[in-house]
Amino acid sequence: MDICAPLMANARLHGSRPAILSRGKSFTWLEFRDHAGQMASVLEAEGASQGDRVGILADNCELYMAAFFAVPWLGAILVPFNTRLSPAELAELIDLSRPALICFDDEREGLLRAAVERARHKPQLIRMRGAADSLEARMASAAPREERCTDPDQPASIFFTGGTTGRSKGALTTHRTHLFNSLAMWAALGADIAKARYLHVPPMFHVADALFVHSVTLVGGFHVVLPRFDAATVIETIAQNAISDVYLVPTMIVTFLDELDRNPTPLPSLERIYYGAMPMPEATARRLLEALPHVSPVQLYGQSESGPVLTMLTGPDHDTSGRTRRLKSAGRPLPGVELAILDADGTELPAGEVGEIAARSPGVMPGYWDDPEQTAKALHGGWLHTGDAGYLDEDGFLFVVDRIKDMIISGGENIYSIEVERAIALHPAVSQCAVVGIPDPAWGELVHAAVVLVEGASLTAEELQAHCRQHIAGYKLPRSFDWRTAMPLSGPGKILKRVLRDEAIAAREQSAQ
Numbered sequence: 001m002d003i004c005a006p007l008m009a010n011a012r013l014h015g016s017r018p019a020i021l022s023r024g025k026s027f028t029w030l031e032f033r034d035h036a037g038q039m040a041s042v043l044e045a046e047g048a049s050q051g052d053r054v055g056i057l058a059d060n061c062e063l064y065m066a067a068f069f070a071v072p073w074l075g076a077i078l079v080p081f082n083t084r085l086s087p088a089e090l091a092e093l094i095d096l097s098r099p100a101l102i103c104f105d106d107e108r109e110g111l112l113r114a115a116v117e118r119a120r121h122k123p124q125l126i127r128m129r130g131a132a133d134s135l136e137a138r139m140a141s142a143a144p145r146e147e148r149c150t151d152p153d154q155p156a157s158i159f160f161t162g163g164t165t166g167r168s169k170g171a172l173t174t175h176r177t178h179l180f181n182s183l184a185m186w187a188a189l190g191a192d193i194a195k196a197r198y199l200h201v202p203p204m205f206h207v208a209d210a211l212f213v214h215s216v217t218l219v220g221g222f223h224v225v226l227p228r229f230d231a232a233t234v235i236e237t238i239a240q241n242a243i244s245d246v247y248l249v250p251t252m253i254v255t256f257l258d259e260l261d262r263n264p265t266p267l268p269s270l271e272r273i274y275y276g277a278m279p280m281p282e283a284t285a286r287r288l289l290e291a292l293p294h295v296s297p298v299q300l301y302g303q304s305e306s307g308p309v310l311t312m313l314t315g316p317d318h319d320t321s322g323r324t325r326r327l328k329s330a331g332r333p334l335p336g337v338e339l340a341i342l343d344a345d346g347t348e349l350p351a352g353e354v355g356e357i358a359a360r361s362p363g364v365m366p367g368y369w370d371d372p373e374q375t376a377k378a379l380h381g382g383w384l385h386t387g388d389a390g391y392l393d394e395d396g397f398l399f400v401v402d403r404i405k406d407m408i409i410s411g412g413e414n415i416y417s418i419e420v421e422r423a424i425a426l427h428p429a430v431s432q433c434a435v436v437g438i439p440d441p442a443w444g445e446l447v448h449a450a451v452v453l454v455e456g457a458s459l460t461a462e463e464l465q466a467h468c469r470q471h472i473a474g475y476k477l478p479r480s481f482d483w484r485t486a487m488p489l490s491g492p493g494k495i496l497k498r499v500l501r502d503e504a505i506a507a508r509e510q511s512a513q
Contacts, residue, residue: 002150002175006218007033007069014220021241022062022225029220032066037144039063039070042135044145046126048101050075053158055094055102055123056205057081057112059227063128063136064204067103068157068213072175075150076100078157079170080205083108084491089168090115097158097170097369099123106130152176158369159207159304170369171304173207180362181307182215184334188312189272189298196221197269199237199246201229206492207308208247208277208300216245229493231259235267242269247300249277249493250284254431257284257291258455267292272315276300277494281425281433285327286320301330301400305384307363310337311398328422329397330390337361339398341391346381349391354401357390358383389416406497408437410445415476417447417497423471424449424478427464429457432487435478436501438508449478450500452487480504 007029010019015030027035048054054071056078058064071078079097081090090111094102098121104112105128116122129136150156152175160168186193198216200223202209216223224241226233229252237243248256253275273288273295280299288297296315302308313331320327333339340348341355349355364384367375378385389407390400402416409415417435424433432452437445453459461481468477488499 001179002072002152003156003178003214004069004073007036008147010217010220017220018222020062020065020223020225025062027062034144036066036069036073038139038142039066039135040073040145041142042138043070043101044074046101046124048074048076052076053079053097053099055079055081055097055099057083057102057108058105058128059083059107060200060204060225061227062225065213065223065225068210072150072156073145073148075148075154077155080159082160082205082491083203087111087114087118091118093160093168094119094123095121101126103128103135150175157210159210161304169371169374171365172367172369173307174366177307177363177365178214180336181211181309182218184336184363185215185309185312186219188334189314194219194221197242197244198223199234199243200225201234201252202247202249202493203491207304208492211308212247231255235259235265238267238270239265244269244271245274247274250275250280251432251487251489251493251495253288254284257287260291270295272296272298274298274300277492282327282422283425285318289318289320299331301398303386305365305378306359307365309334310339310359326397329399331398332396339392340383351392351394354389354391356404357386357388357398357400359386360384408445408447410443410447411475413475415447419472420447420476420478423468424451424464426471427459427467429453429459434487434495434497434500436497436504438501438504446479447476448480448482448504450482450484450487452484
């Protein structure tokens with residue numbers, strides 16, 4: 001079974017059922033199967049074949065969704081590129097993946113051509129729409145390609161790691177890993193998900209949204225596609241299209257709730273808000289539960305290398321009563337996922353002890369594209385080594401305490417940035433925050449906090465330190481602050497800590513001159 005099989009089954013079993021709404025265009029499952037098949041025919045005519053990489057640089061749309069099926073239909077490998085990269089960064093990824101073709105929308109043409117000019121590899125470029133020879137125009141007169149069965153262990157896509165702390169790597173996903181993650185997620189959720197009306201908001205170049213491309217298709221749900229995140233548009237779309245499910249990263253949830261505060265809108269159809277990609281401040285989680293008590297929050301923890309989901313914290317586990325600590329956890333492993341906490345020597349640690357989170361499952365990547373050294377490092381000993389520090393409690397709930405690279409060592413003490421962020425986020429004047437370590441000759445590193453305040457609020461460093469002292473030990477307190485109006489974000493909405501760290505170091509060096 002390959003990842004095109006659910007699409008084919010939907011067309012056969014309920015071909016007239018609505019499948020996709022995007023840019024004002026709607027498709028039934030039969031129409032969308034033919035849409036993807038026509039794209040496969042055009043890409044094949046342009047020379048894409050078994051094992052080739054086909055890149056895409058675009059905003060979310062129905063053509064992007066079709067590519068998730070059309071490219072593997074040929075036995076080729078889809079390579080979604082981050083639309084927010086610089087030309088130099090994109091050129092590096094083009095040279096790494098060496099795509100035969102790259103499909104692009106008009107908004108990204110300048111970025112793509114500047115990147116290709118810098119890259120050693122020179123792929124063929126295909127405009128997605130708006131011209132007589134565009135992909136969309138040629139699809140209109142193309143016959144759908146015949147169905148093709150692909151080995152489930154063949155690569156289906158390459159998703160680049162976020163690069164929030166360093167150079168991106170290309171995590172391979174196979175047909176089998178995509179299908180396993182879809183099945184495992186719905187098994188863990190235990191909801192009547194076949195009726196799901198899912199809103200695509202995060203960029204499709206991120207593996208979290210790609211998960212829902214395949215998982216919603218697997219159960220024959222309904223896809224509604226937005227090109228990008230805008231809180232007012234998201235709320236309007238949910239209300240107008242009876243959306244039941246949406247995925248938002250925590251930074252989006254804050255903006256979403258702010259918009260609901262300004263313009264209260266009933267959202268009776270909404271059943272689940274999935275979140276992940278970065279830690280959810282406890283204050284934001286409580287705010288979400290209070291604003292939308294009928295909605296079930298679902299936390300998904302994982303990474304590109306795990307396909308992506310490893311654990312889930314379901315709605316009933318979002319306990320705000322204080323009887324449990326589960327609200328601070330990342331949930332339990334999905335069916336078929338095995339977790340372990342390992343020390344530096346690879347020895348498994350008992351419940352309650354912090355170590356590196358490691359995982360085994362059919363959803364774990366087979367490796368990084370064209371990078372055997374990093375593959376061996378990530379997958380040694382038969383485990384995926386996530387690079388995250390955490391622990392399991394006696395009930396099997398996972399608590400993520402930090403990225404190992406983000407752990408701050410100050411005066412010989414280990415300080416996890418997440419626990420400092422949680423303390424800061426409890427202050428009612430704080431909208432967003434992020435904590436990093438910056439070099440210090442006396443202490444090794446100092447705790448530095450970047451903070452965005454609630455609109456109209458005021459707060460001093462001394463007041464915030466006093467607040468934090470009520471929740472964390474004195475040696476963990478932030479020693480310097482960066483008061484910001486916005487955070488630097490990656491394409492999927494993650495806070496770019498490396499940017500915050502570099503800016504803080506530069507500011508510290510400048511003040512010392």
